Amino acid sequence: MKILGSFAQIITLNHLSLKGAIKDNALEIIENGGVLIENDLILEVGNFEALVKKYPKVLVDEVTKPSVLLPSFVDCHTHTCFAGSRANDFAARNAGKTYLEIAAAGGGIWSSVQKTRACSSENLYNLTLDRVNQFVKEGIKTIEIKSGYGLDLENELKMLRVIQRVKANTNANIISTCLAAHIKPKGFEGTNSDYLNWILNELLPLIKTEALSHRVDIFIEKSAFDIAESKLYLQKVKDLGFDITVHADQFTAGSATLAVELGALSADHLEASTEKEIEVLANSETVAVVLPGASIGLGEPFAPARKLLDAGACLAIASDYNPGSAPMGDLLTQAAILATYQKLSTAEVLAGLTFRASKALNINNIGKIIPNYKPDLQVYACDDYREILYHQGKLKPYKTV
Ligand code: NIG
Numbered sequence: 398m399k400i401l402g403s404f405a406q407i408i409t410l411n412h413l414s415l416k417g418a419i420k421d422n423a424l425e426i427i428e429n430g431g432v433l434i435e436n437d438l439i440l441e442v443g444n445f446e447a448l449v450k451k452y453p454k455v456l457v458d459e460v461t462k463p464s465v466l467l468p469s470f471v472d473c474h475t476h477t478c479f480a481g482s483r484a485n486d487f488a489a490r491n492a493g494k495t496y497l498e499i500a501a502a503g504g505g506i507w508s509s510v511q512k513t514r515a516c517s518s519e520n521l522y523n524l525t526l527d528r529v530n531q532f533v534k535e536g537i538k539t540i541e542i543k544s545g546y547g548l549d550l551e552n553e554l555k556m557l558r559v560i561q562r563v564k565a566n567t568n569a570n571i572i573s574t575c576l577a578a579h580i581k582p583k584g585f586e587g588t589n590s591d592y593l594n595w596i597l598n599e600l601l602p603l604i605k606t607e608a609l610s611h612r613v614d615i616f617i618e619k620s621a622f623d624i625a626e627s628k629l630y631l632q633k634v635k636d637l638g639f640d641i642t643v644h645a646d647q648f649t650a651g652s653a654t655l656a657v658e659l660g661a662l663s664a665d666h667l668e669a670s671t672e673k674e675i676e677v678l679a680n681s682e683t684v685a686v687v688l689p690g691a692s693i694g695l696g697e698p699f700a701p702a703r704k705l706l707d708a709g710a711c712l713a714i715a716s717d718y719n720p721g722s723a724p725m726g727d728l729l730t731q732a733a734i735l736a737t738y739q740k741l742s743t744a745e746v747l748a749g750l751t752f753r754a755s756k757a758l759n760i761n762n763i764g765k766i767i768p769n770y771k772p773d774l775q776v777y778a779c780d781d782y783r784e785i786l787y788h789q790g791k792l793k794p795y796k797t798v
């Protein structure tokens with residue numbers, strides 16, 4: 398057992414709604430706060446002096462400078478397991494080619510597949526672990542990581558096993574997702590539907606047996622899979638007992654409604670979503686995950702985060718860290734920039750980086766500083782929580798718990 402404190406402010410994120418807009422004055426702020434922790438659980442949160450008085454024998458882990466305490470962030474959408482660079486795609490886009498044109502010409506995702514296939518498990522493990530450790534340093538303690546650069550039996554399993562090995566060797570909470578339905582790989586003989594059936598019949602049973610993942614994602618887009626074939630696939634994936642999530646409405650609107658129809662945990666991207674998809678998401682339990690890193694990486698408009706919140710959606714913000722569209726991988730910077738362009742309150746951003754992102758991963762005890770939640774915490778050297786987004790990602794936590 399120990400008491401942490403005292404903090405100038407503890408931003409608990411208690412009492413905030415799971416869906417819809419949030420004003421900053423709804424935030425619960427405990428000034429001169431302390432937290433009592435035992436056995437990987439938060440027991441009590443309150444005034445620091447009062448806690449020390451109430452538990453005189455408990456060790457105090459003293460904070461010596463003015464600090465703000467936040468729950469650690471949850472990055473609910475990443476492609477952190479990959480090899481190689483796509484700096485050539487970056488240069489080609491800036492010279493006028495689009496993401497979809499580069500993909501059609503055989504670059505894009507396919508080039509990362511080739512590099513990831515050529516990478517040994519050992520090297521892929523080291524690359525992924527280093528990136529995860531960097532995330533943890535930046536206050537991100539829960540990280541979803543997708544496969545999707547293997548796209549054959551050997552290499553999809555290689556990626557998912559590497560992710561499991563990283564999970565076993567870090568104190569981050571790692572959640573893996575099978576994204577074998579990223580694109581149909583070159584060399585696969587058959588249609589898109591044949592490829593999706595191959596995933597269903599050959600790959601997913603092995604993933605189940607080895608307990609490599611309980612989640613499945615698909616990229617619904619012109620360069621990847623269409624709505625009709627995705628629908629058949631996701632229905633069968635659900636029958637196998639997997640949770641589902643969708644790369645939806647990135648360039649073409651329409652797939653977010655399929656995600657909702659099928660009860661997906663989340664619909665992610667949404668840059669191209671129209672009023673119709675916004676409405677459908679807002680009236681559902683599917684989390685709308687926006688990925689400002691992909692907009693910044695590709696020079697595309699941001700997803701309509703403000704409209705989604707005003708319509709009543711549960712909005713989460715994730716990094717989409719990947720070598721193609723979002724190579725920066727700095728979630729706090731991306732969220733702060735999104736806030737300025739989409740006019741999001743700090744409360745909405747913090748909710749989107751914590752308990753609302755947990756919902757996208759179906760986790761219910763991470764992302765608030767309240768009793769019975771996990772004590773995944775981060776400490777910033779400032780005395781006003783608004784400093785954090787104001788510095789647009791430059792102010793990083795000086796300590797994580
Ligand atoms: O979320 N859009 C599809 N998948 C990734 C990009 C992957 C890549 O370009 O390598 C994304 O942006």
Ligand code: FE
Nearest residue numbers: 474476644717
């Ligand atoms: Fe993605």
